[in-house]
Amino acid sequence: MQFRSNKSGVFGGFLNFFFFLKGFLLNARRFLPLVLQMSNYKLFLLRHGEGAWNKENRFCSWVDQKLSENGVKEAQECGKLLKEQGVQFDVVFTSILSRSVQTAWLVLEAMAQEWVPVVKDWRLNERHYGSLIGLNRAEMAAQHGEEQVKLWRRSYDITPPPIDESHPYFLEIYNDRRYTTCDVPKGNLPRAESLKEVLERLMPYWNNTIVPEIRKGRTVLISAHGNSCRALLKHLEAISDQDIANLTLPTGVPVLVELDKSLKPVKPRQLLGDQDKIRAAIKKVEDQGKAKPSA
Numbered sequence: 001m002q003f004r005s006n007k008s009g010v011f012g013g014f015l016n017f018f019f020f021l022k023g024f025l026l027n028a029r030r031f032l033p034l035v036l037q038m039s040n041y042k043l044f045l046l047r048h049g050e051g052a053w054n055k056e057n058r059f060c061s062w063v064d065q066k067l068s069e070n071g072v073k074e075a076q077e078c079g080k081l082l083k084e085q086g087v088q089f090d091v092v093f094t095s096i097l098s099r100s101v102q103t104a105w106l107v108l109e110a111m112a113q114e115w116v117p118v119v120k121d122w123r124l125n126e127r128h129y130g131s132l133i134g135l136n137r138a139e140m141a142a143q144h145g146e147e148q149v150k151l152w153r154r155s156y157d158i159t160p161p162p163i164d165e166s167h168p169y170f171l172e173i174y175n176d177r178r179y180t181t182c183d184v185p186k187g188n189l190p191r192a193e194s195l196k197e198v199l200e201r202l203m204p205y206w207n208n209t210i211v212p213e214i215r216k217g218r219t220v221l222i223s224a225h226g227n228s229c230r231a232l233l234k235h236l237e238a239i240s241d242q243d244i245a246n247l248t249l250p251t252g253v254p255v256l257v258e259l260d261k262s263l264k265p266v267k268p269r270q271l272l273g274d275q276d277k278i279r280a281a282i283k284k285v286e287d288q289g290k291a292k293p294s295a
């Protein structure tokens with residue numbers, strides 16, 4: 001970088017500084033993107049706050065339940081925590097189920113970042129639990145055994161029985177206008193999904209829509225569901241088909257994943273918040289599949 005002025009005195013000093021600044025800014029345009037590429041990307045995943053059917057221990061899936069009172073608090077607490085940590089989101093992605101959208105709003109409100117764009121897509125929806133939708137997990141465990149319920153919930157490639165027209169929630173789901181807005185015809189939307197199938201429908205959206213935002217250096221929040229977040233973590237962390245069964249996410253707890261420029265994790269994921277409470281919340285979700293006599 002050359003100083004171009006030969007003039008002396010205050011004016012010369014000013015001109016020298018001007019040309020120095022100009023040269024610096026011109027060069028910065030070239031090296032700043034490189035610096036951004038070298039630094040890690042921060043991605044936040046969030047399973048929405050507790051929904052009404054989380055509380056009732058029913059497979060909720062594509063039924064559009066709102067957050068419970070406790071779920072609202074969880075989302076607000078999550079926003080407060082992220083604000084305290086100085087997180088600044090650039091874009092938020094949600095499913096088209098109200099509980100994930102409502103969670104995103106509450107988080108942004110608690111962070112005073114309501115202006116941040118929220119982008120919704122069915123590909124972030126919860127796993128489609130087929131004919132299990134609406135059923136109580138503990139009652140299912142009493143009828144079919146805890147092992148079977150664990151297979152339905154946590155195996156990687158077992159698809160539960162599909163939902164059909166006789167199912168009490170079929171029309172509520174498929175007559176909903178939101179499913180006419182998807183990038184596939186309504187007739188081709190899933191009727192049941194394994195976690196593997198969730199990952200398959202999620203990947204095009206991840207690669208084509210979310211990844212470009214991350215690569216621009218934007219801080220992204222994905223406010224989604226237990227199983228859509230598990231599927232994404234399986235992909236990011238290359239978790240084996242067997243080990244993914246051991247990953248359970250509690251509601252309302254932000255998960256920070258730091259990625260290098262090839263989108264590989266640079267350190268273990270961090271579940272942010274009080275670690276004792278998080279451990280207890282994970283156990284509570286796992287225990288939902290234990291048999292209890294029907295009320």
Ligand SMILES: O=C(OP(=O)(O)O)[C@H](O)COP(=O)(O)O
Pocket residue numbers: 047048051054058059060061062126153224225226227285
């Ligand atoms: O709707 C559901 O998940 P969500 O509360 O994350 O949206 C599923 O019923 C979660 O069930 P699971 O924990 O048995 O996989």
